[in-house]
Amino acid sequence: MMRAALALVLAVFILVPIMVRAASSVPWTEMKFSVCRDGLDPRSWGWGGLRYYMYNMSAVFTAGLCIASSPVLVDVDGDGADDIFFASCDGNTYAIHGGDYRVMWAVKAGYGLVSPAAADLNGDGVIDIVVGGPGGLYALNSLSGEVEWVINGSFHRAVPAIADVDGDGELEVVANEMSGYLTVVSASGEVELRQFLGHEAVHAPAVGDVTGDGVDDIVAVEGSFLHILTHGPSGWSLLTADLNATIGGFPALHDVDGDGVPDILVVAGETLYAISFSSWVLWSASVHGETYTSPSVGDVDGDGEAEVVVPTSDGIFVFSLNGSLEAFYPGVDASFSSVIIADIDGDGSEEMIVARYDGRVEIVDVGIYGSYFGGIEYVGLTGGPIMAPPSIGDVDGDGLPEVVVGSRDFRLYVIDGVPEEAATTSTTTAQATTTTASTSLSSTTQTTSQGTGSVTTSGTTPSGFTTGPAPMVWRPNIGLLAALAALLAVVVAVALLGGRLRRSRV
DSSP, X not given: OHHHHHHHHHHHHHHHHHHHHHTTTSOEEOOSXXXXXXXXXXXXXXXXXXXXXXXXXXXXXXXXXXXXXXXXXXXXXXXXXXXXXXXXXXXXXXXXXXXXXXXXXXXXXXXXXXXXXXEOSSSSSSOEEEEEETTEEEEEETTXXXXXXXXXXXOTTOOOEEEOOSSSSSOXXXXXXXXXXXXXXXXXXXXXXXXXXXXXXXXXXXXXXXXXXXXXXXXXXXXXXXXXXXXXXXXXXXXXXXXXXXXXXXXXXXXXXXXXXXEEEEEETTEEEEEXXXXXXXXXXXXXXXXXXOOEEEOSSSSSSOEEXXXXXXXXXXXXXTSOEEEEEETOOOTTSOOEEEOTTSSSXXXXXXXXXXXXXXXXXXXXXXXXXXXXXXXXXXXXXXXSOOEEEOSSSSSSOEEEEEOTTSEEEEEEEEEEEOOOOOOOOXXXXXXXXXXXXXXXXXXXXXXXXXXEXXXXXXXXXXXXXXXXXXXXXXXXXXXXXXXXXXXXXXXXXXXXXXXXXX
16 A cells, blocks of 8 residues: 555656646747737747756846836847846936847936837837936937937836827837826827826826727826727827726736727726726726736636736735636735746746745746745845836847846846756647626716817717816825925924024023
């Protein structure tokens, strides 16, 4: 009996690693939202029979101040290694060469909580880097750092998106502003639209065809308001809905109900909403804690169906595509960093790559091990909080992916896996199925456009939305009120002290 039990244990330890490695040749797609936050990064990796069995993390660059920017990884010089572009709190945007990690250039264009976007805007075959900062929105030549154009404005929290949002066949840059405006800029640097949305700072916009008309739309949030900017034959139209609670993070787009049109995933207050343009709220689910980033979508538990992952200051929530809570991992504060969902080690099971506010980067495989803390395959520790999502790319030119992340300890880190040979057999992944639920929310009153943008109010307004920006309601500026109260307290204290001094002299 003892021998049979021992044989069973040995069989498990021998066969499970073989079965895991057998799936290693399956290409995976990075399940982190792109700079348009319109779905998935389209890059897929073919592991070719290799997998990572351990990891090394190294600091490859030190900036003058913190790095609270999500890096953009793209091979701009054609040498086979992705180059790294990010902004720093020292006011520079840096270009780091892939492979040897030397500085290609540094330009005074950028800030702390901004993240660049990359695309060939003018069609000259050279990738352009778009980044915001206190001085404006900049388009930079990726090879030289030369400033190609700059748009003045309050872009020091900007996370721009690049897409064709007006259907003219050319790319536009969509950028959020602290002043409550959203700006649309042509590829050549002409402002096509600067639309006032409301009194709050506008969060990073999402771009995708949420209306299903074949043209990408703009989804942006500010305060408690959800805004959709669409472009049609009569020009721009703006729709606004009030979610009745402060929206702390970015919106993300994913086809939740399976109708082929992206839906909107957004957290307002302590509620995660899945919103369809055509049928309003598909479902809502409760979360708690603060979040300052977008949800992610991917198969984190290995059941062949996608889940919605919401990181907050209290932990990580995992929901099915029909809104039911599948898991909650408490004590994991990743409130600033969207979770990357990808098979980073090539074993055929997707991992969560979690960048925590306490400076840790964790690679977790819930699908194989069944739990978060039991599924931690790697922990890397930086020297400061992490306040922007990591990125995945081949930054050393070996054909396999690395994780790149910045920290408030001023350093840029690369996590590189050590590969081993493995068997090569293929597997398939089942498609997710969804169900829907109905929830109602109050909508805003109709208003007209504020600011310089040319926005029409024609056409049919879908349920839950009204035309125009947020209503002109008074919202207290808590910071200003606190400063005035402190100043008043100082004046009163000085007056009382002066009175005492005069009485003491008498």
